[in-house]
Amino acid sequence: MNEKEWTVHARHGDELAFNQLVSLHKRKLYSIAYSYLRNEADALEALQDSVCKAWLKKATLKDRDAFLPWITRILINGCIDELKRKQRVLPQSHAAYEGTHEMMSIYRMDLEIALARLKPKYRHVLTLKYYHDMTLPDIAKILDRPEGTIKTWLHQALKQVRKQINKGGEQYYGASGKLPASRN
């Protein structure tokens, strides 16, 4: 039995077929969740949530080729919700790095802050393309949009990240390019 057949069975409520599909892709899904949430516990929680939601929504899975894009879409929407929830609890600068357990260079912080401030659709495109090496057609399937739209979003996303990083440079380093004493 191949993945397409499993998808058909899963859609009709076959738990083992669904389990097999999720088990096949669980590490990939975890990796995607981790790229948004940056800690193991949250990424596992997001994986668990997406499996739960996917099972409840299994009847909405129309295309038998599209199990992975479909569950990835559920997963990344859940990740964005979780990030929004964290931002409500923690100030943004802390929310973005909570749980990373390691010192981060200022360059990385700039990029991370820029990504965190993007609209979710732009963030999805950059994350899937640059952290997971996905092609534009793959991303288009996940986000359920035409390839042309994804190309535009990618262009816009890169433009906004550059703008944000440049702005961050002024903001963090000051005109002299040195770190203010309070950040040391």
Add this chain to the structure above:
Amino acid sequence: MEHLENFRLHEIKQEIEAASEQVAEERLHQAVAKGLDRAKKTSIKRRIGFQVGIMAGLLALTVFLLNYWGHDMKEQGNSSYESVVQGSLGDIPEYVLSQMTSDMEAAAEHGLYQPVNRSEQTGPYQVTVDGILADQQQIYLFITLANQSGKSTPMELSNYQFYDPKGDRSPRRITSPAFMSNDKYKTVQHLTYTLSFDESPAGLLVFSGNIQSSSSYEAESAFEISIEWNPDIYKNLQRTIALHQTEVIEGHSFTLNSLVLTPLATTLAVDTDPEAGTGIEGFINSKLILDRKQEGRFVQAIYPRNYEYRYAADDNLSLSRLIFNSIYYRDINEITFQASGITLSSRHAFEITIDTAKEQLIAAPSNFTLLSLKENNAQEVELQLRYSPPQPDSPDLEPLSFDFNRYFLDQEGNRHRFLSGDYLKRVAILKFDALSYPQPLTFTGNQIDREQIQHAMQWDFPFIEQ
């Protein structure tokens, strides 16, 4: 994209890849199982809600009609509602139910959950064993820890062990439990231990250990709790199928001995060559296929959720059991074991010599570098060593991994125990007492090499009990 590259995109990507490689298969499996289980519970609640809705509608109509005839049916209405909501798992604590996979829930529905309710007060902490879910192969223990000190400092369990005081049967495997809550500052925490034994214990286990606050140097509080339960409940709930199938792949031999089915697990017992320096660590893409040749039925397969090992030559581990989800309550005629090869592993001891007083790395294998050495406070030194594994030959294969022994040696050969040892993204973080040691210090451990041999294999076994 060039612009983004300057901002350490590659570094972040590597971090994500490393995190994805390092997360344990069991944790991923648990996340999937819990997600599916939650969904099924939600579906049941929705169905119950729907039934309650219909019942409520019918009830309202009945009450209306009976009231119309001058009767009060309110009492009857309430009892009808309760009869729909109550389930057979009603006596089990809510946190235990939320931890259960569908296998565990089916076993509990068949009466295998037994309340224990044994507590011990130790220092400012209370340790309670709430209950046990057990069969001949697997034991789940559900524990609650309560911090009654009035301070919300995280709790830590250390040196925990389980033993059977009558037969000295200690578990073959204990899973490292994690607190259910991500909030480590909660003063009440729940956790689950999973134990498996070579021989099922006879209804008595002692659980002992230490509990302390992770953020202070207060004394550890020791506890010891006797756990008693009734093993007769599951005494006869086991089906064994003899396999006796031996295979040799490029000089590495193994025998599939038997398949043991119990309500909580399916265990494939494997014998591997105990003398081999390079042991069989696992099978590639292994699965059990149920009723493969049955026509007109959807072929179902289950995948191993754990591997268990025994020690072989040179401290190498040798595969002894593959644990799958339970199929005990299913009707099966034939079962097929299928795999596409074997994974081999061998361990090689390493030594790292560091003068911690001079903060100088004296000798180490080339893939270890000294990342940092610092005193966290007057009592504790933290040593960080980075491990850089070479790329594995196969993308499916985990790269080389490593572990450190629990002790290190000073220059006079005295052994000292680490306070803690953590591995985080290929960085070992080793903490030890800040004492004046005769220098240099020697840290020892093992590097684990892995290789794969592709070799398709498949055996069909009729479902005939021994």
